[in-house]
Amino acid sequence: MMKTLFRIFCTFILALLIAFTTSAQEKDPKANPFNGLELRSIGPAFMSGRIADIAIHPQNENIWYVAVGSGGVWKTINSGTTWTPLFDKEASYSIGTVSIDPNRPETIWVGTGEDVGGRHVGFGDGVYRSDNGGQTWTNMGLKETQHISRVIVHPENSNVVWVTAQGPLWNKGGQRGLYKTIDGGKTWTKTLGDDAWTGVTELVYDPTNPNRMYAATWQRHRTVAAYIGNGPGTALYRSDDAGDTWEKLTSGLPKTSMGKTGLAISPQNPDVLYAAIELDRRKGAVYRSDDGGGSWSKQSNTITGGTGPHYYQELYASPHQKDRLYLMDNTMQISEDGGKTFYRMNRKNKHGDNHAIAFRKHDPNYLIVGTDGGLYESFDLTNTWKYIENLPVTQFYKLAVDDAEPFYNIYGGTQDNSTEGGPSRTDNLHGIQNSDWSVILNWDGHQPATEPGNPNIVYAERQEGTLSRLDMKTGEAVDIQPQPAVGDAIQRFNWDAPILVSPHKPSTIYFASQRVWKSENRGDSWTPISEDLTKNEERITLPIYGKQQSWDNAWDVYAMSNYNTITSLSESPKQEGLLYVGTDDGLINVTENGGANWRQIKVSQLPGVPSTAFVNDIKADLHDVNTVYVALDNHKYGDFKPYLYKSTNKGQSWESLAKSIPAKHLVWRIVQDHVTPNLLFIGTEFGLFFSVNSGKQWTALKGNVPTISFRDLAIQKRENDLIAASFGRGFYILDDYSALREASQDNLNADAKLFPVRDAWWYIQRSQLSFEANKGSQGDSHFAAPNPDFGAVFTHYLKAIPELQKELRKTKEKNLKNQSIPFPGWKALENEKLEQKPQLVFVIKNQAGEVIRNISKDAKPGVNRTAWDLRYPNPSPIELSETKASDDFGGPKGLLAPPGTYSVTMYLSNNGSVKQLDAPVEFIVKPLYESTLKGSSLEIASAFWRSFEEASRTSFKIDKSIIKADKKVIALHKALMNSTANSESGLKQLKTIRDQINTLKSDYYGNQAKSEIGEKNPPSVSDKMFTIYLSLERSTYGPTETNKTQMQIINSMLNKAENELKAIESSMDQFEALLKASGAPYIDD
Structure with a gap:
């Protein structure tokens, strides 16, 4: 059944892919029918990302514009x-x-x-x-x-x-x-x-x-x-x-060649200029001019450090204090004497790597600083810092996911913000908060890895191969970087060195420098299984500025990563010991016997690939032992073409898969679906794409995805989730992409489809910050990323929306061009105004075929999603006034339907016509947790909820009847005074009716005088029902014995009130009939 549904689904997908090519998407993004498949942005924001510039509004200093280096x-x-x-x-x-x-x-x-x-x-x-x-x-x-x-x-x-x-x-x-x-x-x-x-x-x-x-x-x-x-x-x-x-300008400036220079002009005296100048070999100086640049004098030998001056050197002159300078650096340097001396700014509790400053006009103690770790405010001239903890612009190099239950974790290595780890979702109302994330390894973070079946083992690394094995249970980290033997060459690890956990044995891992290392005991010991697999060049002999340069020039390889390194590793899951290796200098190496022998492939052997291309990623096919994919990149030689290739003979020959990838979309990563061989995903310099035909055609995933570079991708197999690591906007998740599997052409003309539904977790969402969703009472600055939609999520497709009568008329009129346009007639125009938009209706039934819930939403074309929160309908009454009841708690909800097997059927409601669009799809609702205490059976809980719902309806009806009776008795009094009836006897009758109403209100609601000053009354029906609702709405325990007793009391109170109301209404009807006979005015009920 499931396979058949998948085939049907895939049929329509390939048809869509044929109709909507990548080029068409670029011209008209709305043409992409998959935009409704939205990815979930989960941050994090507890550590942010590189800030390039800050601008404060000159008239309203609460308004800031922030340029994020990669976000x-x-x-x-x-x-x-x-x-x-x-x-x-x-x-x-x-x-x-x-x-x-x-x-x-x-x-x-x-x-x-x-x-x-x-x-x-x-x-x-x-x-x-x-x-x-x-x-x-x-x-x-x-x-x-x-x-x-x-x-x-x-x-x-x-x-x-x-x-x-x-x-x-x-x-x-x-x-x-x-x-x-x-x-x-x-x-x-x-x-x-x-x-x-x-x-x-x-x-x-x-x-x-x-x-x-x-x-x-x-x-x-x-x-x-x-x-x-x-x-x-x-x-x-x-x-x-x-x-x-x-x-x-030359007078007084260095005679040797200069590098990156920061300039500042004194706001207090514009003839005074400052220049922070990089010189050869990471040296430098600060110069000053007092005559508008005519001549300069050296003030100090100050230079920025860290990665090097190329990364910093911005110079700011304080608008508040003459000769105070701020020099951007790993630790900001401050001068109070125009550059003669500098001291290091206080960086306690603050990120380093400073790039930008902005000031307020009238507050000399205030400044905001942009760093590699986000934004920081100081209100006391850098003595203390306030971190802006809600800007999710982290740059992730690589990621890994574990198989923790019930929710998996994501780990990512970041640019200058450590290796971070956090959950893919939580079980609470608020989503994923900063407190859910942690740093698991410091410095710059790079490629992590996890051990299948053991989420407590995580591998993480700092730059250039400083590899650690982490015990997530204890938080301990053991350094396990392979070390060369005596006499071996220095190991050249890439800035982002590749690590691989063998798909055949989880305790076996591979790591790479210029050669491949293997460990069979999780890194406790290592054996090299290759010699140098790179070109092993002398980097100083290679061209810079288009030619070989003198040794005496300003070389700065400190600012580089190592060169002639291995950048990517892959082992075939179909053949142990079949390894593929890619390098940063244009080589691919293959071994089929665990490293005993290696076969070298120059990337220039791939059709159209330059010899210098960097291997960003290489992946052995998950299903076919002979197939391998490689993503290459030559932009560091000025060539911005995307390069993506596939071989079906272990690298003997190659075909390009990049034909439909847009220009300049460098391909960083490729992953393959573990179920369907033809389903591929790639992360590019400007987005995400998928293919259902092995890369012949690529379709963009744009739902909730900004323009951003995606440097790594991973698939969590148990959940069928695609996780994407962006280089400047954190992590994105496409929850349950299984709808994208196995396409064929059989369903080219499908009008609609309802796809298989992933099992839904059944639980009460936990509250950590009060019962308010999202941010609780933490304020608007509190960062909380969304969980997936709670409950069962239905993925559905609609080829087109039925056109409204007005749209059809306007289309016909447009086709008339310059001809006279006929008047459609008043009836047609009236019908246009009365016509309702088409809606999709989802009918959810339990295994017994009983309708549990109806959900409607506006019909939209393409692939979209609709969620059922696993609850019965909202028991709240619906008023004709259409007043929307809303409060901070989101209003009452229905009871959770019990776990079990359900089905959903999709209908189209259009102009009074209801059409079933596809066959019902079954899905399972299963408990997330087993409760500590066992409560009522699900059958008893369900029956009790039904009685609660009936009591709610009766209570609402009584409330409205009492209000109506109050108004009616006033109206009867007016009618009496405007009739010929005997007023003396009439007034006595009205007094009796009014007394009956007041007695009912006092019994039902409590003493009005007590209520007026807040004195306690005996619990009313509403009080008792609210208490029961609180017990049921946030628990799967079911009704307590107290709940059952209270429900009996409620039903007794409701029966008594209903009987009294009947007597009151009967008395009012008799009195109204008497008035009518006496010529009283009509009374509107």
């Missing part, structure tokens, strides 16, 4: 209490700078492509402008700049804007230099920088004379092998005509 642009209107991502749908995720137009603060400029020289930096596509505070954006050109550090708007003329473009990091050319526009970005003129290797990294202007500007150029080049960040192109310049022409 888009974010906005807060309440000083970080809440955040809105602004750049999710734009073409770039890597951001270098954000600026606010000082003349029109709703105009925001963004330069894409962050301006650090790091090994994993993203790239941009030019400069963007928004004229509505970031709601919408327009690309204003300069698309080949790749890395932009500053966008500066003229303080008096919004049409004049300058952009400092560093240009490509990995190759020469592109758009690099200083660009100026005088028409708001319609056209650009380059005024500084060359066309090869030198761009502009810094620009400041005289606040008293914007025509006077100062710029720093920067010559740099990085390859996979090496980095040089200095050269003759680096210099300082001055312009006196708003950047149209430039004068090179």
Whole structure:
């Protein structure tokens, strides 16, 4: 049955894939029918990510715009209490700078492509402008700049804007230099920088004379092998005509080649400038000019450290204190004397790696700092720090998932934020909070691994192969990095070295430097099973700036990872000892006998692949011993094509799978479904894709997915979940992707489908922060990522929505073009107004065929999801006034239906017609936990709930009848006074009726005088029912004996009230008949 349903499902999917190609999706994202399959963003935010720039609104300092190095642009209107991502749908995720137009603060400029020289930096596509505070954006050109550090708007003329473009990091050319526009970005003129290797990294202007500007150029080049960040192109310049022409500044500046330079101009005296200049071999100095750049003097030998000056060097002059400077660094350096001396900022309880600062105009003690770990505020001039703990922009390199029960855990190695671990979901109302996450290994984190069947064993590593085995039960970590024997070559571990747990024996693991290491005892001891599998080159001999460079040049391999390293490992689950190895220097190696013999494949043997291509990922097929996949990457040589290949003969020949992958979507990772061989997923530089035909056609997964780089993917097999590690927006999960399996062409014309339903967990959602969902009472800044929808989730497809009569009419009128348009008639127009939108209706039945719940939602085309919360219908009454009852607790819910087997059937309701769309689908509801105490049987609990529901209906009816009786007796009095009836006897009768009503109200609700001042009354029906509801709604225990006794009392009270109401209503009917006979006015009931 299940296989048949899968085949039917797959039929329609391939049809959709044929109809909606990747190119069509790029032109019209709405054409993708899978956008309704939304991924779940789970953060975390307890450690954030790299901040490139901060802009504070000049008129409202509660509004900030934040440029995230690898996570888009974010906005807060309440000083970080809440955040809105602004750049999710734009073409770039890597951001270098954000600026606010000082003349029109709703105009925001963004330069894409962050301006650090790091090994994993993203790239941009030019400069963007928004004229509505970031709601919408327009690309204003300069698309080949790749890395932009500053966008500066003229303080008096919004049409004049300058952009400092560093240009490509990995190759020469592109758009690099200083660009100026005088028409708001319609056209650009380059005024500084060359066309090869030198761009502009810094620009400041005289606040008293914007025509006077100062710029720093920067010559740099990085390859996979090496980095040089200095050269003759680096210099300082001055312009006196708003950047149209430039004068090179040399007096007093270093004579040797310079590197990255930070510039600052004194807000107190604009003739004073400061420059933090990188020199050769990680040396540097801070210089000062007191004459507007005419001459300079060295103040100190201060230079930034850590990864190197290429990563920092931003220099800020305090707007509040003359000669106070802030130099961005691993630990920020501060000078109080204009750069002569510096001291290290207090970094206690704060992340290092500082990149940006913003100040408030009138608060000299305040500053906000952007780091590799997010945003920090100081209100006392860096003495203490407040962390902004709700910005989920972590950069993950790699991930792993375990098989913990009931919910699996996710582990990820991050850029400069350690290796982190947390749950894929929780059993509470609030979702996944920061407190659910923890750091399991410090420093930069890289590829983790888990042991199948033993979630207490996790492997994690720091940069360059510092590998540890962690006992998650105790929290202990044992260093297990393989060590060379005496006389062996130095081990070259990649920055992100690959680890592999053997699919054949979980205690066997593989690790790699330039050779492959094997351990059969979880890393206690190691044996090398290969010699050097790389090209083993001397990196200093390889070209930089297009040619081999002198030893005396400014080499900085400290800023690099090792080179000639292994980057990827895979063992075939179908053949033990069949291993594939990929390197960073263009090689693939294969062994079929556990390392005894190796066969080398140059990547240039793959059709169309350059010899320099970096192997991002290599994967043995899970189902076929002869098949292997490889994802390659050549962007670090200026080639941004996606490369993805498949071999069906263990690497003897290859075919490309990249034909439908969009341009510049570098392929980082590929994973294969463990059930269906043809179902593949890839993570690319700008998104996620899947294929149901072994890579012949790729379809984007865009539901709730921003433009972001996905550097790793994993599949949790038990749950059929796809987990994606993004490089700047944390983790994403596609819960239960099983609907994407096994496609065929048989169902090309399917109108609708209801797909197999995953087993649903049955439990009461725990409350940790009060009974309010999500953030409880923790405030709006509290971070909580969503759990999957609670209950049973139905995945369904609708080919098209039936068109409404109005839509049909307008289509016919449009086709008439220039002809006269006939009047449709008043009846047709009235029918259009009365017509309701089509709805999908889901009918849930238990195994006995009884209807348990009906769920309706607006019909939408494509693949979408609907959840049933496993509860019976809401017992709350429905009032004709349509007033929506809402409170902080979300209103009452129905009782949980018991565990067991259920079915769901999908219908389309359209214009009074109801059509079944597909056969019923069965699914199982199963308990998550076994309760400590055994309560009532499920049958007794269900019967009790039915009696509670009936009592609720009766109680509501009584409440409304009493209200109606109160109003009716007033109306009868008015009618009596407007009739010829005997008023004396009539008033006596009305008094008797009113007394009867008041007696009923007093018995039913309690003494009104007591209620008025809060004095206790005996528990009313509502009181008793509320007590029972609280017991049942948040428990699977069932009714207690007290509940049962109270229900008997409730039914007795309801029966008494109903009988008294009947007598009252009978008396009022008789009195009304008397009035009618006396000519009284009509009384509206």
